Amino acid sequence: MDKRTFLKSLGLVATGIPALSFAQEDFFITKADQKKLLAQVLRKGDTIGLIAPAGVIDTEEAIVMTREIFENFGFKIKEGKHIRSRYGNFAGKDEERLADIHSMFADQEVKAIVCIRGGAGASRLLPYIDYQLIANNPKVLLGYSDITALIMAFYKKTGLISFHGAVGISTWSNTVAKNFENQFFLNQPAQFANPTEKGDNFIQYKERITTLKSGQATGTLLGGNLTLLSGLCGSAYLPDFKNAILFLEEVDENIERVDRMFCQLKLAGILDQIKGFVFGKCTDCGPAGGYGSLTLEQVLNDYIKPLGIPAYSGAMIGHIANQFILPVGAQVKIDADKGTMTLLEKVLKD
Structure with a gap:
């Protein structure tokens, strides 16, 4: 596993994507007033957004198989614009990965967001995330490993309950698939x-x-x-x-x-x-x-x-x-x- 480091500053390269800017620091939840923010239960026919907010996607097959998994659940699929990008060992520049996170939370058609893989690089995005956007549009976020950074930050800043579990390139056994259905379709305490x-x-x-x-x-x-x-x-x-x-x-x-x-x-x-x-x-x-x-x-x-x-x-x-x-x-x-x-x-x- 690649190790994660925090950057005190990020070099901004001129691209077609807007430059990174710091999220407003006055938007946060303290322990005294923290309330849990819940996403909606999922239904067959809903649209799932696929993003790669951390490590690079090495093969097209990883994306194809991730699509197949969630299509088999009965979902429609929307891919993040930059999931095939690469910048070193990251799935695109920070601006690109951040743009996919924001676009999926802003898209009213998308009901849940699944990370295709972990890897490294998610921590670099935390100062630039629009947490007010996430608070206004609570959605299921599923991932683990490097996605821990997003899960922790979303809960700290908004109270959103996210889900630590299989990513797209994980091995989706029948056991994992059943657990997914029980959690996201049936909303059953487990x-x-x-x-x-x-x-x-x-x-x-x-x-x-x-x-x-x-x-x-x-x-x-x-x-x-x-x-x-x-x-x-x-x-x-x-x-x-x-x-x-x-x-x-x-x-x-x-x-x-x-x-x-x-x-x-x-x-x-x-x-x-x-x-x-x-x-x-x-x-x-x-x-x-x-x-x-x-x-x-x-x-x-x-x-x-x-x-x-x-x-x-x-x-x-x-x-x-x-x-x-x-x-x-x-x-x-x-x-x-x-x-x-x-x-x-x-x-x-x-």
């Missing part, structure tokens, strides 16, 4: 739990959960990719984590860097505010070179166990096939002994 099939084995070996601290907790579900969250520390785009249920996932990182990012969350005061914790998958994470490494288990024990809050790891969250679709900003209850997360409210308008 329980998120790992599969428990043992197969031909005497005990369950795959997709096990590990209880870090027993108990139950209720709070606002906030989180996403560990790199993105740690990179947003100290910025105006992270919501208040007081009494939150924090969930995290990561991919392709050595454990030394994972430890450093957990340390940053600790030093920023985030870990000391939360009521519960869920870690998903650290896909393709391994030890650093040199004199050895901590294990992921040791990192979680060092930073999470001392908090004394209900916590578990191994949830189906992250760079995996059958990942949960999580409504970020919703009220949930976790059971750290069972390894379950229960949605306590509807997160779309019927």
Whole structure:
């Protein structure tokens, strides 16, 4: 996974797209007056907007397959104008990717916005997003990994509940498709739990959960990719984590860097505010070179166990096939002994 950096300034290149300008900083929601902003439930025949606000789309097939997925759900498709653009490892210049976000939220025909992939670059857009436009036109936003930056900023600035889940290039299993239908068509409060099939084995070996601290907790579900969250520390785009249920996932990182990012969350005061914790998958994470490494288990024990809050790891969250679709900003209850997360409210308008 590419690492994200914040730019203090962005060079503006003369193009046919208007130059970037900072969003009005007086538009934001504080914890005291924050209200949740809900998008409408989806229906077959609705139009879905496809955008690439982060990493470049390498092949046309990625777009074709994304279209096929959502056409099979019964949606009409509208592509962002710049999804085939490229600027380094980004899916176009900042101005182009920003223009696609704004155009999809402004388009009254578009009912939901799906990110084709994550990658890198979404954090660069945060100072320039028109949050008033988003607040006036709440829509489903679906994505994960680098899209964590947008999900966090939208909730902080507008209260919009967005969805951490499969992008267009993800593996869309029947399980993921069913979860999509239950969430977006039926608007059903769900329980998120790992599969428990043992197969031909005497005990369950795959997709096990590990209880870090027993108990139950209720709070606002906030989180996403560990790199993105740690990179947003100290910025105006992270919501208040007081009494939150924090969930995290990561991919392709050595454990030394994972430890450093957990340390940053600790030093920023985030870990000391939360009521519960869920870690998903650290896909393709391994030890650093040199004199050895901590294990992921040791990192979680060092930073999470001392908090004394209900916590578990191994949830189906992250760079995996059958990942949960999580409504970020919703009220949930976790059971750290069972390894379950229960949605306590509807997160779309019927």
